[in-house]
Amino acid sequence: MDYYRQTQLKNYNSFRTEAIAKIFCQPQNVEDLRKCLTDHSQEKKLIIGGGCNLFFTKDFDGLVIHPQIKGLREISDEEDEDEDVFIEVNASENWDEFVAYCVERGFAGLENLSLIPGTVGAAPVQNIGAYGAEVKDVIKEVVAIDIETGEGISFSNIECEFGYRDSIFKRTNKYIIISVVFHLKRTFVYSPKYFDLNKELEDIHEPTIENVREAVIRVRTRKLPDEKVLPNAGSFFKNPYIEQSKVEELSRAYPNLPAYPQKNGLVKTSAAFLIDNAGYKGKCIGNIGTYPNQPLIIVNYGSSDGNDIVNFMREVQNEVKNRFGIELEPEVRIF
Numbered sequence: 001m002d003y004y005r006q007t008q009l010k011n012y013n014s015f016r017t018e019a020i021a022k023i024f025c026q027p028q029n030v031e032d033l034r035k036c037l038t039d040h041s042q043e044k045k046l047i048i049g050g051g052c053n054l055f056f057t058k059d060f061d062g063l064v065i066h067p068q069i070k071g072l073r074e075i076s077d078e079e080d081e082d083e084d085v086f087i088e089v090n091a092s093e094n095w096d097e098f099v100a101y102c103v104e105r106g107f108a109g110l111e112n113l114s115l116i117p118g119t120v121g122a123a124p125v126q127n128i129g130a131y132g133a134e135v136k137d138v139i140k141e142v143v144a145i146d147i148e149t150g151e152g153i154s155f156s157n158i159e160c161e162f163g164y165r166d167s168i169f170k171r172t173n174k175y176i177i178i179s180v181v182f183h184l185k186r187t188f189v190y191s192p193k194y195f196d197l198n199k200e201l202e203d204i205h206e207p208t209i210e211n212v213r214e215a216v217i218r219v220r221t222r223k224l225p226d227e228k229v230l231p232n233a234g235s236f237f238k239n240p241y242i243e244q245s246k247v248e249e250l251s252r253a254y255p256n257l258p259a260y261p262q263k264n265g266l267v268k269t270s271a272a273f274l275i276d277n278a279g280y281k282g283k284c285i286g287n288i289g290t291y292p293n294q295p296l297i298i299v300n301y302g303s304s305d306g307n308d309i310v311n312f313m314r315e316v317q318n319e320v321k322n323r324f325g326i327e328l329e330p331e332v333r334i335f
């Protein structure tokens with residue numbers, strides 16, 4: 001495995017921000033990965049999968065690891081072979097190619113998560129979610145390596161400490177995910193959970209798993225920009241959780257405020273709605289702006305400096321805070 005010095009990271013983050021990594025490597029297997037950890041034990045480390053949920057504001061003074069560990073195997077389950085399917089997928093497989101693989105075979109559970117950019121290994125890090133589904137619902141186990149010790153560790157679903165766009169892997173930065181074991185089903189039953197998707201499928205009596213994947217792809221393509229054409233990192237902020245009293249106060253002025261009560265007593269509202277109603281839908285400052293079809297997405301129209309994105313982010317946060325008294329927290333990681 002080669003080590004590259006002073007490597008440009010522009011093509012390793014979907015926002016296309018420029019930054020130089022002191023050292024860069026692409027391990028092809030777990031042995032390579034362990035070797036680069038011991039060869040550079042004193043260096044700061046950053047792991048990049050698809051690079052679809054991060055950007056840079058400065059150079060990275062350490063080792064950037066861009067794993068290329070591919071492969072997939074179906075694990076048969078003796079006890080309940082008819083219904084349950086277990087598949088172990090290595091971290092560097094492309095997420096949507098894996099979803100397509102499952103949908104083709106009728107393995108149910110991932111279809112709502114079609115067309116999300118990135119790798120399989122990144123999916124548990126931020127517990128990717130869309131159209132009423134979250135990847136945590138179909139993860140049995142995550143296999144990782146401890147960056148400090150090189151030791152292999154297996155995390156059960158509970159041990160991953162999944163939350164909304166969150167997990168132990170996002171919070172601690174201590175592990176490199178090498179594979180994920182999924183628990184899927186052979187029987188597909190459409191459960192209507194999300195307005196946009198139900199609407200897309202309203203003319204189909206009993207949607208098949210393929211119908212759902214196709215519908216998700218159509219909705220996403222209409223609403224979300226393709227990062228290859230217009231650099232972005234998907235939703236930029238998390239949807240905020242607020243108090244019921246806050247919902248009542250805001251609903252007087254904004255009767256359409258989306259409000260989804262949660263089990264913990266808080267209410268989830270829509271960051272897109274807040275940004276839209278703060279006057280920031282489609283608004284640009286210099287080369288950075290929100291996407292006209294979905295203001296939760298910040299897009300880069302041509303800047304190479306991540307600080308421009310941070311400045312724009314702060315302006316949106318301030319405006320939303322002043323107008324609604326709600327803090328928007330970024331979902332994207334900033335380095």
Ligand code: EPU
Binds near residue numbers: 129130235237271274
């Ligand atoms: N809205 C507006 N103005 C707009 C667009 C939306 O007010 O211009 C409001 C509407 O009330 C709408 C609501 O925002 O009903 C929600 O919009 P949408 O259905 O597009 O979903 P979202 O909450 O903005 C979340 C995820 C997306 C995921 C979609 C679909 C987060 C941070 N984002 O967005 O995930 O695709 O739901 O399930 O939870 C991502 O994480 O990168 C991502 C794209």
